[in-house]
Amino acid sequence: MSEGPRLLLLLLLPCIIILSIVRKANAGVTSSYIRHEWPSVDIPFDSPIFAAPRGYNAPQQVHITQGDYDGKAVIISWITPDEPGSNTVKYGLSQKKYEFSAQGDTVQKYKFYNYTSGYIHRCLLDGLQYNSKYYYLLGDGNSSRTFSFRTPPEINPDASYKFGIIGDLGQTFNSLETLNHYKESGAETVLFVGDLSYADQYDDGLDIAVRWDSWGRLAEQSAAYQPWIWTAGNHEIEYFPNLKEVVTFKNFAYRYPTPHLASESSSPLWYAVRRGPAHIIVLSSYSPFVRYTPQWIWLMEEFKKVDRKKTPWLIVLMHAPLYSSNEAHYMEAEGMRIVFESWFVENKVDVVFAGHVHAYERSHRVSGLMNSFEPAPNKSAPIYITVGDGGNQEGLAAKYREPQPDYSAFREASYGHSTLEIKNRTHAIYHWYRNDDGKRVPADSFVFHNQYWAIEKGTVSNMQSS
Numbered sequence: 001m002s003e004g005p006r007l008l009l010l011l012l013l014p015c016i017i018i019l020s021i022v023r024k025a026n027a028g029v030t031s032s033y034i035r036h037e038w039p040s041v042d043i044p045f046d047s048p049i050f051a052a053p054r055g056y057n058a059p060q061q062v063h064i065t066q067g068d069y070d071g072k073a074v075i076i077s078w079i080t081p082d083e084p085g086s087n088t089v090k091y092g093l094s095q096k097k098y099e100f101s102a103q104g105d106t107v108q109k110y111k112f113y114n115y116t117s118g119y120i121h122r123c124l125l126d127g128l129q130y131n132s133k134y135y136y137l138l139g140d141g142n143s144s145r146t147f148s149f150r151t152p153p154e155i156n157p158d159a160s161y162k163f164g165i166i167g168d169l170g171q172t173f174n175s176l177e178t179l180n181h182y183k184e185s186g187a188e189t190v191l192f193v194g195d196l197s198y199a200d201q202y203d204d205g206l207d208i209a210v211r212w213d214s215w216g217r218l219a220e221q222s223a224a225y226q227p228w229i230w231t232a233g234n235h236e237i238e239y240f241p242n243l244k245e246v247v248t249f250k251n252f253a254y255r256y257p258t259p260h261l262a263s264e265s266s267s268p269l270w271y272a273v274r275r276g277p278a279h280i281i282v283l284s285s286y287s288p289f290v291r292y293t294p295q296w297i298w299l300m301e302e303f304k305k306v307d308r309k310k311t312p313w314l315i316v317l318m319h320a321p322l323y324s325s326n327e328a329h330y331m332e333a334e335g336m337r338i339v340f341e342s343w344f345v346e347n348k349v350d351v352v353f354a355g356h357v358h359a360y361e362r363s364h365r366v367s368g369l370m371n372s373f374e375p376a377p378n379k380s381a382p383i384y385i386t387v388g389d390g391g392n393q394e395g396l397a398a399k400y401r402e403p404q405p406d407y408s409a410f411r412e413a414s415y416g417h418s419t420l421e422i423k424n425r426t427h428a429i430y431h432w433y434r435n436d437d438g439k440r441v442p443a444d445s446f447v448f449h450n451q452y453w454a455i456e457k458g459t460v461s462n463m464q465s466s
């Protein structure tokens with residue numbers, strides 16, 4: 001053994017003992033942390049956690065998402081249970097003084113099996129000022145409710161902005177803990193990587209749509225106050241021939257609009273937005289994506305619009321992970337990896353966030369383009385992060401493949417959420433927080449060097465020629 005590796009091993013030894021790593025010195029970490037968890041069952045429907053707001057026909061399930069390409073608009077959605085009621089959003093820059101108002105789109109109602117929805121409202125507020133706090137009011141008279149949100153900074157390569165990442169949330173006590181911990185993070189926008197309510201688990205059909213309602217009331221505590229950028233997961237498909245419900249993504253599509261037209265997408269299931277220093281591309285793992293399909297053509301065109309001089313941070317969201325060494329759903333997304341991975345490497349995507357696997361894992365920058373069985377380090381490749389650990393009723397995916405593959409930097413089967421705190425064009429701080437017996441504990445973190453503006457060790461360079 002030469003001096004270099006010997007020294008490295010000596011330095012690493014204490015960590016190896018502390019973390020119970022049993023692999024060779026350059027390999028990743030499999031955390032030995034065993035967490036206490038609440039039973040993986042949904043919170044009872046009649047729990048006060050899901051209580052509807054007081055007042056006749058009061059707006060409920062309020063949530064917002066970005067409404068345009070560049071962050072000067074939001075879409076506000078809500079449901080009134082008894083009658084359409086007011087379809088107007090009053091809003092303004094100071095509390096109790098709503099100087100503006102916007103009219104919602106046509107109020108919608110739909111049926112799912114033997115359920116009829118409430119009155120679904122969606123309203124676009126556009127022409128907003130950047131970097132400003134807006135207050136808004138929904139509903140009528142003494143049933144009206146007020147909320148607020150903050151617009152992002154203007155598109156700017158050195159804007160700082162903190163994103164949160166949550167996936168596979170569901171509606172258990174673990175889900176609630178994830179949500180509570182996320183609210184402590186100070187992050188300003190959720191990148192949600194799919195599988196929202198797990199309502200499809202109520203597959204006798206009677207409670208499916210009802211559990212979309214309860215999830216909407218649960219998520220409101222965050223989603224009414226900051227945009228959640230929605231990615232569709234497999235639990236959104238809801239294809240139920242036995243119930244004669246065969247229109248896919250029906251509950252999701254009625255309730256969770258996205259600004260897909262702003263990025264010239266033909267479907268709300270795949271689209272892109274720019275926010276502060278980031279260009280965010282949302283893909284649909286469960287829609288056609290092979291060559292010549294609308295999603296494939298759209299993504300090829302969207303990559304051409306990416307301007308790293310304006311938005312240095314290029315982030316991709318999808319549900320099923322391209323790299324995961326968990327036994328659960330192993331290699332399930334190979335189809336999408338084969339079709340899209342070369343574009344991710346060519347375009348120097350910074351990070352691909354996914355969910356689906358109910359655990360946490362972070363990869364090194366690797367590419368399987370040359371040999372998919374042994375992905376190789378590649379500086380142009382994204383980091384792949386799986387955050388399918390929101391806490392839904394299916395429980396944790398606790399079994400990892402052994403030995404830990406070289407591409408896997410850190411993995412742990414616990415519930416939690418992540419944050420990506422972008423500082424400027426070269427640096428971001430990434431954290432994963434586990435739900436640790438009621439506490440929010442940072443368990444994985446690293447300094448993220450931008451793919452376009454920084455090379456390793458943070459040396460600034462404009463890699464324009466690449």
Ligand SMILES: *[C@@H]1O[C@H](CO)[C@@H](O)[C@H](O)[C@H]1NC(C)=O
Nearest residue numbers: 113114115116117205206207
């Ligand atoms: C749906 O069917 C169930 C079981 O028959 C019943 O309890 C429920 O009230 C029905 N819901 C509606 C909205 O008709």
Ligand SMILES: *[C@@H]1O[C@H](CO)[C@@H](O)[C@H](O)[C@H]1NC(C)=O
Nearest residue numbers: 054055056140141142143144
């Ligand atoms: C709310 O307003 C309605 C209609 O104006 C009225 O009938 C009701 O008594 C009010 N409720 C409360 C709690 O003030």
Ligand SMILES: *[C@@H]1O[C@H](CO)[C@@H](O)[C@H](O)[C@H]1NC(C)=O
Nearest residue numbers: 345367369370377378379380
């Ligand atoms: C990274 O991947 C690209 C695309 O396959 C390839 O052209 C390049 O040579 C790779 N770089 C390294 C350092 O392996």
Ligand SMILES: *[C@@H]1O[C@H](CO)[C@@H](O)[C@H](O)[C@H]1NC(C)=O
Nearest residue numbers: 158423424425426427428460
């Ligand atoms: C970018 O942020 C990092 C981390 O906060 C800091 O060390 C670095 O100096 C910043 N670079 C510029 C150009 O501001």
Ligand SMILES: [Fe+2]
Nearest residue numbers: 195233234356
């Ligand atoms: Fe999933």
